[in-house]
Amino acid sequence: MSYYRYFPLWKTLLEGSGAEVVLSRRTGKSLLENGVRHCVDDICVPVKLYYGHVLDLKDRVDSLFVSRVVSVEKADCDTYTCPKLIGLPDMIKSSLEGLPPMIEFVVDIQNMSLKTSAKKLAKDLGARAGTARKILSRSLDVQARYEAELLRGLTPEQAMEKVFEGGNGEHEGAAVGERNVNIALVGHEYLIHDPFISHNLPRKLKSLGANPILMSEVPQEVLEKELCRYPEISWSYEKELLGAASYFLGRDDIDGVMLIIGFACGPDSIIGEIINREVRTPLSPPLTTLVLDEHTGEAGVATRIEAFVDLIRHARERQ
Numbered sequence: 001m002s003y004y005r006y007f008p009l010w011k012t013l014l015e016g017s018g019a020e021v022v023l024s025r026r027t028g029k030s031l032l033e034n035g036v037r038h039c040v041d042d043i044c045v046p047v048k049l050y051y052g053h054v055l056d057l058k059d060r061v062d063s064l065f066v067s068r069v070v071s072v073e074k075a076d077c078d079t080y081t082c083p084k085l086i087g088l089p090d091m092i093k094s095s096l097e098g099l100p101p102m103i104e105f106v107v108d109i110q111n112m113s114l115k116t117s118a119k120k121l122a123k124d125l126g127a128r129a130g131t132a133r134k135i136l137s138r139s140l141d142v143q144a145r146y147e148a149e150l151l152r153g154l155t156p157e158q159a160m161e162k163v164f165e166g167g168n169g170e171h172e173g174a175a176v177g178e179r180n181v182n183i184a185l186v187g188h189e190y191l192i193h194d195p196f197i198s199h200n201l202p203r204k205l206k207s208l209g210a211n212p213i214l215m216s217e218v219p220q221e222v223l224e225k226e227l228c229r230y231p232e233i234s235w236s237y238e239k240e241l242l243g244a245a246s247y248f249l250g251r252d253d254i255d256g257v258m259l260i261i262g263f264a265c266g267p268d269s270i271i272g273e274i275i276n277r278e279v280r281t282p283l284s285p286p287l288t289t290l291v292l293d294e295h296t297g298e299a300g301v302a303t304r305i306e307a308f309v310d311l312i313r314h315a316r317e318r319q
């Protein structure tokens with residue numbers, strides 16, 4: 001659930017402390033089906049996927065690294081992530097049997113800096129004080145470089161390749177204006193960047209000659225400025241969605257905005273309504289909502305994307 005946000009930090013920290021990092025396999029049909037079988041029915045698809053990934057790993061590792069993401073920003077008022085993200089380690093502990101021991105990483109930036117959480121992890125892994133300090137500074141540096149690459153418009157995969165493998169992270173057409181249709185994608189990274197569940201959405205847009213613009217390109221200060229115009233929202237990830245949608249819907253060089261939400265996600269459904277009713281204006285570029293779940297077929301997603309891109313092209317031809 002937070003792989004696309006914090007993996008560079010964790011990988012550097014774990015490897016620096018002497019651990020070997022084993023990743024679950026990429027999401028696929030059987031991994032998802034396994035997750036669905038072990039989860040309650042009415043939960044969102046990202047959590048079902050998470051279960052699938054845990055089950056994929058459980059017999060292949062000595063310890064399971066799990067994150068408890070409580071808050072991802074320092075704000076004047078209390079903000080939290082969704083309860084499912086906060087309770088994820090408890091959910092899997094109470095419903096899956098035969099799990100290896102867990103290493104829990106708490107992200108609660110409102111109350112504890114990322115540095116403090118990382119320091120605690122290095123200590124739990126047995127790193128000595130001097131070594132822990134070095135690992136910590138290297139890990140935070142890698143994470144900062146990763147975030148800088150995301151701001152440049154690289155996808156998480158490209159940014160990780162650049163940070164870890166020294167690749168150039170070349171990205172096809174992420175710069176606004178390079179292609180004729182610029183479409184902003186607003187949604188959780190664990191939905192948009194999982195190629196299986198999003199049916200390769202960013203790549204599909206590129207294959208249609210459209211240029212996907214990612215939320216991770218929007219600097220934090222821009223999001224905060226946009227958010228001043230709306231009532232206080234307590235869910236931190238949804239605040240990001242709202243701020244990004246408001247920013248993209250007000251930009252002249254954005255031709256369309258796609259809101260990607262997971263079926264059965266309570267916070268997203270509310271934010272989707274606020275964006276539709278309060279953020280969008282008659283002057284905004286077209287906005288469409290794509291709801292994803294485990295039953296969403298590839299053909300359905302492809303049709304929706306093609307129709308949206310066609311609509312934008314036709315509207316522009318008529319102008």
Ligand code: SF4
Binds near residue numbers: 084
């Ligand atoms: S924010 Fe929505 S999609 Fe994400 S974990 Fe919570 S309910 Fe699921």
